Amino acid sequence: MRTVAITGTRETGHRPLDEYRSIFEQYLAPFAPGGHFYIGGAKGIDSLTLLWLAGQTSATITIVVPGTLDQQPAEARQAVARTRDRIKDVVELGAAELRAPAYHARNRWMVDRTSMTIGFPHATKPSTGTWQTITYTAEQGKPRLIVPV
Numbered sequence: 001m002r003t004v005a006i007t008g009t010r011e012t013g014h015r016p017l018d019e020y021r022s023i024f025e026q027y028l029a030p031f032a033p034g035g036h037f038y039i040g041g042a043k044g045i046d047s048l049t050l051l052w053l054a055g056q057t058s059a060t061i062t063i064v065v066p067g068t069l070d071q072q073p074a075e076a077r078q079a080v081a082r083t084r085d086r087i088k089d090v091v092e093l094g095a096a097e098l099r100a101p102a103y104h105a106r107n108r109w110m111v112d113r114t115s116m117t118i119g120f121p122h123a124t125k126p127s128t129g130t131w132q133t134i135t136y137t138a139e140q141g142k143p144r145l146i147v148p149v
Contacts, residue, residue: 001060003036005110007133008045008120008149015149017048024052027118027147032057038110040103041065041072041090045120045149047079054083061087064110066095066102100128107133116143123148 012020028049031037037053040046041063053059063080065072069090072080080087093109095102107129111117117137121130137144 001034001036002031002116003038003114004031005107005114005117005133005137006037006039006046006049006120007107007110007117007130008049009122009125009130010042010044010046011122011125012044012048012149014122020048020149021052023120023147023149024049024056027145028053029057031118032059034059036060036062036088036114038062038064038114040106040110041069041076041080043073043075047076049120050079050083050087054086062089062091063087064091064093064106066093066106067098068092068094071098103129104132108136111137111140111142114142116145118145118147120147120149 037059039050053061093106117133119130119134134144
C-alpha cells in the first residue's frame with residue numbers, strides 16, 4: 001500500500017473549486033487505489049483534498065492535527081464532520097501551543113509515516129509549512145510531487 005502525506009496552502013480562494021477537482025483527479029487519483037493518505041486537518045488544501053478523496057475514492061484517510069481537532073478552524077472541522085465515516089483515524093498530537101513548531105512537528109510526523117509527499121504550494125506566495133514539509137520529505141530521501149496551485 002502506498003502511503004502519502006498531503007501538504008498545501010491554506011489559501012485556496014484564488015481558484016474555482018472545479019479547478020481543484022481537476023487537479024486532484026490528475027495528481028491524487030493515481031495514488032488512491034489501495035492508497036492511504038495522511039492529511040493535516042487544516043483549512044484550504046487539507047480540507048479540499050479530504051472532501052475529494054472521501055467523495056471520489058476508496059482510499060484510506062488519516063487526519064493528523066498538531067493539538068486537538070476542536071482547535072482546528074471551522075472549515076476543517078466541518079470537512080472532517082462531513083466525511084467522518086470515511087476517515088480511518090484522527091490523530092491528535094496534543095501540542096500545548098499552536099504555533100509554527102507544532103505545525104512543523106505535525107508535518108514531520110506525517111512524513112515519517114508515509115512513503116511520499118504530494119505538496120500543493122500557493123503558486124505565487126511562499127508557504128513555509130508546505131515547503132518545510134516538502135524539504136523534510138526530500139531530506140528523508142522520499143519522493144515528492146509538487147503541484148503549485
